Amino acid sequence: EAQVTQNPRYLITVTGKKLTVTCSQNMNHEYMSWYRQDPGLGLRQIYYSMNVEVTDKGDVPEGYKVSRKEKRNFPLILESPSPNQTSLYFCASSSPAGLADTQYFGPGTRLTVL
Amino acid sequence: KQEVTQIPAALSVPEGENLVLNCSFTDSAIYNLQWFRQDPGKGLTSLLLIQSSQREQTSGRLNASLDKSSGRSTLYIAASQPGDSATYLCAVRGGSNYKLTFGKGTLLTVNP
Numbered sequence: 678e679a680q681v682t683q684n685p686r687y688l689i690t691v692t693g694k695k696l697t698v699t700c701s702q703n704m705n706h707e708y709m710s711w712y713r714q715d716p717g718l719g720l721r722q723i724y725y726s727m728n729v730e731v732t733d734k735g736d737v738p739e740g741y742k743v744s745r746k747e748k749r750n751f752p753l754i755l756e757s758p759s760p761n762q763t764s765l766y767f768c769a770s771s772s773p774a775g776l777a778d779t780q781y782f783g784p785g786t787r788l789t790v791l
Numbered sequence: 792k793q794e795v796t797q798i799p800a801a802l803s804v805p806e807g808e809n810l811v812l813n814c815s816f817t818d819s820a821i822y823n824l825q826w827f828r829q830d831p832g833k834g835l836t837s838l839l840l841i842q843s844s845q846r847e848q849t850s851g852r853l854n855a856s857l858d859k860s861s862g863r864s865t866l867y868i869a870a871s872q873p874g875d876s877a878t879y880l881c882a883v884r885g886g887s888n889y890k891l892t893f894g895k896g897t898l899l900t901v902n903p
Contacts, residue, residue, distance in 0.1 A: 708889065710891070712893075717895075718895075719880075719893050719894065719895040719896065720880070720882075720893040721893075722890060722891070725888065725889075725890070727889070733888060735890070767834060767835065769835075769891075773822075773889055778822070778823055778840060778884065779825070779837045779840050780825060780827075780835070780837055780882075780891065781837070782827075782834040782835040782836070783834055784833065784834045785832075785833065785834050787832075
């Protein structure tokens with residue numbers, strides 16, 4: 678089954694404690710991205726990756742890091758989380774080729790930073 | 792900078808009605824436009840993707856249109872059902888970084 682998986686699905690942590698949210702896709706997609714979704718602000722892109730070893734900043738990259746060492750994985754790293762990073766996070770992937778560009782989204786990770 | 796607006800923000804209709812959701816965008820230089828559905832607390836599911844060269848796409852009771860020159864898209868839902876209740880999001884793909892820009896969504900409630 679074609680899917681994007683994220684782990685963990687729910688996470689409560691404290692300020693300053695480094696964490697990683699994993700994202701994996703099984704569709705051999707080149708393009709992967711991370712979004713955060715906040716009430717009233719909608720979905721905003723954090724980072725994206727056009728392919729292995731190619732990553733770039735989205736609209737709200739401050740406080741986040743990513744890496745793309747393998748095509749299927751695109752982890753999101755919060756080196757020193759702060760309460761303003763409490764949000765619902767989504768990973769997405771696609772293959773940018775015409776109608777194959779349909780975005781597949783993961784189920785989301787709800788992060789609370791105390 | 793691309794901006795995507797969805798009107799209305801919320802819509803409540805009785806079961807069986809046909810309805811239209813609207814999406815507008817400020818920069819017409821797009822690759823494609825996508826409509827998504829999001830159920831509460833869940834991820835996004837792609838409904839329809841329209842290439843910039845296309846005028847419309849259909850899937851079952853859903854029909855999406857695109858007028859790139861005027862920066863508008865509509866999602867038409869025929870014979871609405873309570874199971875259609877969800878938030879519908881419009882997103883446009885464009886720019887040098889192939890970015891996907893989302894609207895804030897329309898919350899649809901279909902009452903039995």
